[in-house]
Amino acid sequence: MNRRTLHLLFILAGLLLAACSAERNNPLSKAYHNTTARYNGFFLAREKMRLMEEALQEQTQYDYNQVLPIYPAIDTTTAKAFEADLEDIKKKASHPIQYHKNSKWIDNSYIQIGKANFYQLNFAEAVRTFKYVSAISKDEDDRHEALVWLMRSFMQLGEMENAQQVSEYLRKERLNKENARELYLARAHYYRQQADTAQVMENLALSLPNFDDKDHESRVRFMLAQLYQLKNQKKEAYEQYSKILRRNPPYDLGFFSRLNLGQVSELSDEQDRERIAGYYEKLLKDEKNLEYRDRIYYEMAQFELRQQNYDKALELLQQSLKTPGSLANQKGYSYVAAGEIYFDNLQKYDLAAAYYDSAVQVYPQRAPEYETVVEQRDILSDFAKQYGTIQTQDSLQRLARMSEQERLAFVQALVQREEEARQQELARQQEQQQLAQAQPSRNNRRSQNGDAFGTATEPGGVWYFDNQAAMASARAEFVRRWGDRPLQDFWRYRSRGETGEQPAAAIAQAPAQDTAQAQIPPEEMAAAQVQTYLQNIPLTTADMQRSEKQVEEALFRLAKIYAQNLNDTAQAEQTYLKLLQRFPKSEHTAEVYYSLYLLYGKAGNVAQQQVYYNKVKQEFPNTSYARLLDDSEFLTKNAADNLKARALYDSAFSFYDAQEYAQATALLNQVTSQYPLNDIKDKVSFLEVMVTARTQKPEVLRQQLERFRKNYPGSPLQPQADQLLAIYSELEQKNLLRSDAPAAPAPKEPKSEVALTPEQKVSTELASITASAAKATPQLPPAAAPTPKPQQQAEAQPQAATPPPDSAATAAPAQPAAATTADSAGVAIVTATPAADPLAYEAAADSAYYFVLVYPAAESAFKDVLKKYEQYNSTYYRNEKLSIDSVAMAEGKTMLLVKAFSDPELALSYNVKQKGPQAPVGRIRGVDFTTFVISSANYRKFLQKKDLEAYLAFFKNNY
Numbered sequence: 001m002n003r004r005t006l007h008l009l010f011i012l013a014g015l016l017l018a019a020c021s022a023e024r025n026n027p028l029s030k031a032y033h034n035t036t037a038r039y040n041g042f043f044l045a046r047e048k049m050r051l052m053e054e055a056l057q058e059q060t061q062y063d064y065n066q067v068l069p070i071y072p073a074i075d076t077t078t079a080k081a082f083e084a085d086l087e088d089i090k091k092k093a094s095h096p097i098q099y100h101k102n103s104k105w106i107d108n109s110y111i112q113i114g115k116a117n118f119y120q121l122n123f124a125e126a127v128r129t130f131k132y133v134s135a136i137s138k139d140e141d142d143r144h145e146a147l148v149w150l151m152r153s154f155m156q157l158g159e160m161e162n163a164q165q166v167s168e169y170l171r172k173e174r175l176n177k178e179n180a181r182e183l184y185l186a187r188a189h190y191y192r193q194q195a196d197t198a199q200v201m202e203n204l205a206l207s208l209p210n211f212d213d214k215d216h217e218s219r220v221r222f223m224l225a226q227l228y229q230l231k232n233q234k235k236e237a238y239e240q241y242s243k244i245l246r247r248n249p250p251y252d253l254g255f256f257s258r259l260n261l262g263q264v265s266e267l268s269d270e271q272d273r274e275r276i277a278g279y280y281e282k283l284l285k286d287e288k289n290l291e292y293r294d295r296i297y298y299e300m301a302q303f304e305l306r307q308q309n310y311d312k313a314l315e316l317l318q319q320s321l322k323t324p325g326s327l328a329n330q331k332g333y334s335y336v337a338a339g340e341i342y343f344d345n346l347q348k349y350d351l352a353a354a355y356y357d358s359a360v361q362v363y364p365q366r367a368p369e370y371e372t373v374v375e376q377r378d379i380l381s382d383f384a385k386q387y388g389t390i391q392t393q394d395s396l397q398r399l400a401r402m403s404e405q406e407r408l409a410f411v412q413a414l415v416q417r418e419e420e421a422r423q424q425e426l427a428r429q430q431e432q433q434q435l436a437q438a439q440p441s442r443n444n445r446r447s448q449n450g451d452a453f454g455t456a457t458e459p460g461g462v463w464y465f466d467n468q469a470a471m472a473s474a475r476a477e478f479v480r481r482w483g484d485r486p487l488q489d490f491w492r493y494r495s496r497g498e499t500g501e502q503p504a505a506a507i508a509q510a511p512a513q514d515t516a517q518a519q520i521p522p523e524e525m526a527a528a529q530v531q532t533y534l535q536n537i538p539l540t541t542a543d544m545q546r547s548e549k550q551v552e553e554a555l556f557r558l559a560k561i562y563a564q565n566l567n568d569t570a571q572a573e574q575t576y577l578k579l580l581q582r583f584p585k586s587e588h589t590a591e592v593y594y595s596l597y598l599l600y601g602k603a604g605n606v607a608q609q610q611v612y613y614n615k616v617k618q619e620f621p622n623t624s625y626a627r628l629l630d631d632s633e634f635l636t637k638n639a640a641d642n643l644k645a646r647a648l649y650d651s652a653f654s655f656y657d658a659q660e661y662a663q664a665t666a667l668l669n670q671v672t673s674q675y676p677l678n679d680i681k682d683k684v685s686f687l688e689v690m691v692t693a694r695t696q697k698p699e700v701l702r703q704q705l706e707r708f709r710k711n712y713p714g715s716p717l718q719p720q721a722d723q724l725l726a727i728y729s730e731l732e733q734k735n736l737l738r739s740d741a742p743a744a745p746a747p748k749e750p751k752s753e754v755a756l757t758p759e760q761k762v763s764t765e766l767a768s769i770t771a772s773a774a775k776a777t778p779q780l781p782p783a784a785a786p787t788p789k790p791q792q793q794a795e796a797q798p799q800a801a802t803p804p805p806d807s808a809a810t811a812a813p814a815q816p817a818a819a820t821t822a823d824s825a826g827v828a829i830v831t832a833t834p835a836a837d838p839l840a841y842e843a844a845a846d847s848a849y850y851f852v853l854v855y856p857a858a859e860s861a862f863k864d865v866l867k868k869y870e871q872y873n874s875t876y877y878r879n880e881k882l883s884i885d886s887v888a889m890a891e892g893k894t895m896l897l898v899k900a901f902s903d904p905e906l907a908l909s910y911n912v913k914q915k916g917p918q919a920p921v922g923r924i925r926g927v928d929f930t931t932f933v934i935s936s937a938n939y940r941k942f943l944q945k946k947d948l949e950a951y952l953a954f955f956k957n958n959y
Helices: 003-020 027-059 076-081 083-099 106-119 123-136 140-156 160-171 177-193 197-210 214-230 234-246 251-264 270-285 287-306 310-322 330-345 349-362 370-401 404-438 442-448 468-482 515-519 522-534 541-565 569-582 589-603 606-619 624-630 634-657 661-674 681-695 698-711 718-733 758-775 790-795 865-876 904-915 936-945 948-958
Strands: 818-822 828-832 849-856 883-888 893-901 930-935
Touching: 027 083, 027 106, 076 083, 083 106, 106 123, 106 140, 123 140, 140 160, 140 177, 160 177, 160 865, 177 197, 197 214, 214 234, 214 251, 234 251, 251 270, 251 287, 270 287, 287 310, 287 330, 310 330, 330 349, 330 370, 349 370, 370 404, 370 541, 404 522, 541 569, 541 589, 569 589, 589 606, 589 624, 606 624, 634 661, 634 681, 661 681, 681 698, 681 718, 698 718, 849 904, 849 936, 865 883, 865 893, 893 904, 904 930, 930 936, 930 948, 936 948
Parallel strands: none
Antiparallel strands: 818 828, 849 893, 849 930, 883 893
16 A cells, blocks of 8 residues: 555544534535434434334224224223333433533434334423424424324323414424324314314315325225214215225225215115115125124114114114123123113103113213213113112002902912912023033134133133123123122122111012022922012001102102103102102102192293192292292302301300300291291200200290291201200100299309400210219109109209200211209209211312312412412303412421312312313322312311321212
């Protein structure tokens, strides 16, 4: 090698070394760093990201009964599964940033890092990364790509306004084909969260021309077709499904497109119907569709439903439920479809209740309508319970009216018919078992082919106990037949454990006999069953009254279900009228009149509406229903009056406790006169009784106690009134009642210590009473009681030591047990056990419920939390007209209050949804905060007690 060549090599080496420097900006340096950054770091990170996204798409199990999601769902499970890949992507994308700072692929590398953070659920960091790229990038396409991903990150954080601002900014930009497609998809996702279906459809349609991958285009086109189908735009849906099939889509998309074509095809004549029916039959015969046969039967049922062939549709749905398949959620949809037919079309609510109950067991909980299905199940279950109670008690009452001989003969005949039906069922089961043994099972055929783990019921070799849909369906069937029994041996022999509050078993619905009881002689089993039925028959007057009361309450509840939940006005009217005819003096008569007034008004029957208007005004003029006839806003106004009445009541009780009876009486009279429709009438009346016991003659006390028992039969204070009346009677029998009113209490001397609260005063008085009672001699038998002297008679009076209800906010006051003892002179003394905590929380129904968030005010995560909740409520709870308030608490905590929910279930649902990503606190980690729901009555107690842990324990146990 000559010196010239060696010199050139040294020059080239120097140039290469100079190009390696990231600080230089010459063309050679730029070319070197651009090439190295692109193919060594960015390219590898981008390819790995592409493969990861494809794997995420492939592993996502789509529910084709729902509109497909625009993006695959990402959660902690997926983030953990791809954790290693995402970290490797970040590592590879970081290489150009560190070593090739002057290359043009820096912003692209940052985008890959931002996407990795996005899939790791680190959305806040992703936002910062994409904002940085949009600020520093000089390439418009890269900047647009970062902004689209920024919009997606904002949506994941629930910051919908920020996402909308990014969308509006990009509306003014000119995007390339790829970024335009992703922007339209992001907008569709945004509007889907806003429940704006029209905008979702528009943006999906705009995205379609920008696809290069035909499979991805087919999936988006399928979403668009589903939305057209939901909007009943069958022609447009048919066109989209047809376009999918013309492009040779993936098998699942092709199959469901063919399946849905039958639902959107025009049925103009009999020939069209035959063509579609033949089309479904062809799909059934295709062996490639074996795992989808349950879904095919479901679509065939929907096709028959379109033609109002309800019996045929139900038959096909039963076939769908019996047919095994690979679609995990299909049975849930089939159960709901059958329930809807019985509910909407056939009005057989008891059967609809059974299907909805089974549906809830297997219905996908992430489906948007899951809560609706659960709510419908609960409504129909309540309906079935009330309907069953009426049938049961009517049947038992008819038997009670028979002669003993006729009754016994009827029950024996019924038991004999049931035994014959049981024997027929056993014979049918034995016949099926023999057929199954005679025919080789599919499992045996699989075993011969070397597959020992497939079963005859599970296509694709899935073991039965690994098929969650089959297991859930089997459990639902078991619960429907046998009840929700614990997992234990010999369960057929064990008690099911129903409480005594449940209605007696209907004669027409006798429980099936267990096959394990076949060893018991049939005669003994029949005799035992006869006795079981006979013991439920109401033969005594008390039993008949209890039976009639159950029917009355069931009729009232059933009518409300018809009117408020099932929207069956005719049945509601009929049931209300039946209630009035059978129970003309029902305690619900006023409400029934008002309900009929509303129903006839809704139906436009002015004459009948006027009839019940007059009935309410004439028979119940002083009730809230009479006020509601003339003022539909009365309940809202009365709620404020109730708060004022409760405040006056609390003050009256404080005066009573302080032995200032005149002031207490004046306040109680003010409550009665100013707020005659308050919701604490029984408490006001009982406190008047207690004041009378301290100020009036004994006969006045007795009259008030008897009047209280008559006017408030359902009050929780009835046991205390009965107790005081019993004490009065006992003292009267012993001739220990004083003849005049007790002397006025001496004025209390002022004390220097801190004033006690009303609750503390109650505790102090009870403690002193208990201490004095401890010194008294034990209670003497009546026969040994000494005859009181005249002066002793003058001193004795039933001292009502049982305290009145302590607070207007207490819905069910304590019921202390009073005891009568005698002092050394034989004078009766009434003592009582201490009352319950006057501020104890209670699970009674209320007119308003609040959502409460307790959080550390100093934490930055809760900055602008009030504003975020205002935005959240306006987005998702706009119709509820919720308000937000903030209350400072101790230890640096603040309480946010969202009010007021009239329905406790809605309030609890709101509380549960705070765990979701859309909620303002749904993504806060590492900071302690608490959410709960509280009634308005309990909230007033909470503000006084300020014991968060105590209320949380109450909330956990009662909600």
